[in-house]
Amino acid sequence: MSRADAVAEMLYAKQETIVAALARVEGRETLDVSTWERLGMGGGKTCVVEGGAVFERAATNVSLVSGAHVPSAITEGHLRPDRVGKPFRATGISMILHPRNPYAPSFHANFRYFEVGEPGEEEWWFGGGLDLTPMYGFDEDAVHFHRTLRTWCDRHEGASYPDWKSACDKYFYLEHRDEMRGVGGVFFDYLTDASADGFERCMSCAADGVDTILPSYLPIVERRTDMPYGERERSWQLLRRGRYVEFNLIYDRGTLFGLQTKVNIDSVLMSMPPHARWAFEFRPEPGSPEADVARFVRPHDWAGSEVGARAG
Amino acid sequence: MSRADAVAEMLYAKQETIVAALARVEGRETLDVSTWERLGMGGGKTCVVEGGAVFERAATNVSLVSGAHVPSAITEGHLRPDRVGKPFRATGISMILHPRNPYAPSFHANFRYFEVGEPGEEEWWFGGGLDLTPMYGFDEDAVHFHRTLRTWCDRHEGASYPDWKSACDKYFYLEHRDEMRGVGGVFFDYLTDASADGFERCMSCAADGVDTILPSYLPIVERRTDMPYGERERSWQLLRRGRYVEFNLIYDRGTLFGLQTKVNIDSVLMSMPPHARWAFEFRPEPGSPEADVARFVRPHDWAGSEVGARAG
Numbered sequence: 276m277s278r279a280d281a282v283a284e285m286l287y288a289k290q291e292t293i294v295a296a297l298a299r300v301e302g303r304e305t306l307d308v309s310t311w312e313r314l315g316m317g318g319g320k321t322c323v324v325e326g327g328a329v330f331e332r333a334a335t336n337v338s339l340v341s342g343a344h345v346p347s348a349i350t351e352g353h354l355r356p357d358r359v360g361k362p363f364r365a366t367g368i369s370m371i372l373h374p375r376n377p378y379a380p381s382f383h384a385n386f387r388y389f390e391v392g393e394p395g396e397e398e399w400w401f402g403g404g405l406d407l408t409p410m411y412g413f414d415e416d417a418v419h420f421h422r423t424l425r426t427w428c429d430r431h432e433g434a435s436y437p438d439w440k441s442a443c444d445k446y447f448y449l450e451h452r453d454e455m456r457g458v459g460g461v462f463f464d465y466l467t468d469a470s471a472d473g474f475e476r477c478m479s480c481a482a483d484g485v486d487t488i489l490p491s492y493l494p495i496v497e498r499r500t501d502m503p504y505g506e507r508e509r510s511w512q513l514l515r516r517g518r519y520v521e522f523n524l525i526y527d528r529g530t531l532f533g534l535q536t537k538v539n540i541d542s543v544l545m546s547m548p549p550h551a552r553w554a555f556e557f558r559p560e561p562g563s564p565e566a567d568v569a570r571f572v573r574p575h576d577w578a579g580s581e582v583g584a585r586a587g
Numbered sequence: 588m589s590r591a592d593a594v595a596e597m598l599y600a601k602q603e604t605i606v607a608a609l610a611r612v613e614g615r616e617t618l619d620v621s622t623w624e625r626l627g628m629g630g631g632k633t634c635v636v637e638g639g640a641v642f643e644r645a646a647t648n649v650s651l652v653s654g655a656h657v658p659s660a661i662t663e664g665h666l667r668p669d670r671v672g673k674p675f676r677a678t679g680i681s682m683i684l685h686p687r688n689p690y691a692p693s694f695h696a697n698f699r700y701f702e703v704g705e706p707g708e709e710e711w712w713f714g715g716g717l718d719l720t721p722m723y724g725f726d727e728d729a730v731h732f733h734r735t736l737r738t739w740c741d742r743h744e745g746a747s748y749p750d751w752k753s754a755c756d757k758y759f760y761l762e763h764r765d766e767m768r769g770v771g772g773v774f775f776d777y778l779t780d781a782s783a784d785g786f787e788r789c790m791s792c793a794a795d796g797v798d799t800i801l802p803s804y805l806p807i808v809e810r811r812t813d814m815p816y817g818e819r820e821r822s823w824q825l826l827r828r829g830r831y832v833e834f835n836l837i838y839d840r841g842t843l844f845g846l847q848t849k850v851n852i853d854s855v856l857m858s859m860p861p862h863a864r865w866a867f868e869f870r871p872e873p874g875s876p877e878a879d880v881a882r883f884v885r886p887h888d889w890a891g892s893e894v895g896a897r898a899g
Contacts, residue, residue, distance in 0.1 A: 309867075309868060323867050325866065334867065450846075513862070520832060520836070520863070521836060524833060524837050525836050531837070540763055541868045543763075545867055548865065549864060549865060549866070550825070550863070551863050552863075554861070555637055555644070555857055556621060556853045
């Protein structure tokens with residue numbers, strides 16, 4: 276089996292576990308499944324909840340695609356010059372959770388594997404990340420999320436929680452708002468290893484990262500999903516989701532690259548929130564829970580946070 | 588009075604007429620007004636309705652700004668080389684109407700004047716456009732809108748309805764959806780005239796264009812606003828507004844330039860719909876009124892349309 280096939284097989288297997296867990300949270304037997312295939316290009320499988328009890332939208336997509344020429348957008352400035360424009364294979368899992376309760380944060384994760392070059396002499400690498408977007412800030416949630424990610428990174432030699440955390444803070448940044456999309460998480464790219472068991476090490480790190488999705492997020496949504504809320508909280512949630520839309524459509528390289536390929540617009544835009552809102556000159560009242568979210572969309576060492584140590 | 592001041596004075600005066608008309612439609616005495624000023628940069632005035640009876644959002648903004656160096660985004664490939672980076676003044680009116688009734692189309696207009704260069708030797712030009720975005724298609728609305736614009740253009744030597752219409756079809760195009768934002772309208776830029784009364788001619792054409800805003804749109808919203816609708820139509824409206832958001836954040840040069848300047852994010856994003864929605868793999872039923880909108884988001888000669896001749 277080729278490396279890309281091995282990664283894809285691992286991702287499809289883990290997608291089943293994730294889907295089963297989401298279905299359990301949602302109180303359903305399973306999720307809606309949609310598979311797609313493009314002749315000579317590959318295919319994918321998207322599992323979704325739309326309008327669920329816990330998740331207004333939950334979606335996870337795994338795909339394996341290949342092409343005769345690697346798109347420059349993916350490799351610019353990173354690929355060895357002799358690999359530019361060569362055949363490529365790519366596989367990945369992406370996941371987005373937009374819960375209904377405004378106190379429960381949105382969640383996003385993505386893990387991907389690329390190989391570029393003629394068979395037998397491919398350059399390959401892994402990339403990925405997880406990030407959390409609260410509409411209302413809870414220190415203990417941010418701390419739990421970041422500590423779970425740190426624990427994962429600490430298990431793998433090739434991983435660096437501080438570097439990957441800082442890369443995430445930089446990536447999920449709305450320049451026009453001067454704020455992060457949420458409390459960040461980790462983000463890494465071009466993870467490769469030239470040693471004899473390098474591929475296995477990186478694969479194990481990525482697989483362990485995918486296994487981190489559920490424990491990093493489910494405890495949070497479980498403790499928020501029954502909190503009572505009203506129109507005010509819903510309205511604020513939609514406003515914050517508007518900023519999520521702004522990030523995805525203005526800054527997110529994955530979304531913009533996906534839209535350019537025009538292969539499967541629905542899969543590319545599955546990361547969008549189901550509903551969003553924009554208001555003219557709305558400012559939350561100083562000292563309100565809504566205003567407090569500003570504290571969460573700045574870089575902060577949540578994993579090492581004292582507040583978190585108390586709260587956790 | 589400088590040319591820019593003369594244009595701004597004209598625009599501020601016409602804004603009052605427009606605001607009075609919108610207030611009348613809305614059954615209010617006036618709109619909410621917000622003015623802004625930045626030291627040494629200029630200022631503006633935004634008049635809005637948020638959550639009105641007819642308009643979920645109506646907003647019009649007039650501004651007059653200046654700077655020591657013209658931003659390259661505005662002039663790239665157009666300005667005489669010796670004007671690049673010179674002082675500039677710019678004034679404009681922009682307007683967005685998102686009615687509540689899903690049968691009433693959204694409307695957008697923008698007129699702007701730029702001058703670049705040292706005092707007395709400025710290069711100057713006008714730009715602008717109007718476009719209409721129906722969520723449900725009505726031939727008579729598209730025909731009325733385009734004929735009103737054609738009548739305006741036909742009154743002015745420097746204007747060309749066919750060219751400006753075609754420029755609009757090209758500009759308001761969502762490449763990833765392969766559809767236009769709506770039924771188009773007109774779009775022009777770098778309108779200038781070197782003859783002795785050239786400025787007066789162009790100014791008169793632009794002023795007449797601003798005067799076209801109300802007659803091109805108000806009759807349409809007036810005949811749609813009392814049409815009964817339900818959840819299905821509202822839901823479809825929000826979905827189509829999601830595409831409006833996609834256009835504004837991915838393609839619209841004005842929005843992206845505005846976000847880069849970070850001067851007044853609220854004014855830049857006032858064009859966003861108040862609510863929007865995204866659904867995974869939703870397709871309207873073939874033959875339904877929702878599916879029929881596809882006929883309206885392709886280039887079509889509405890002004891010369893036979894159907895329109897009957898309907899009008």
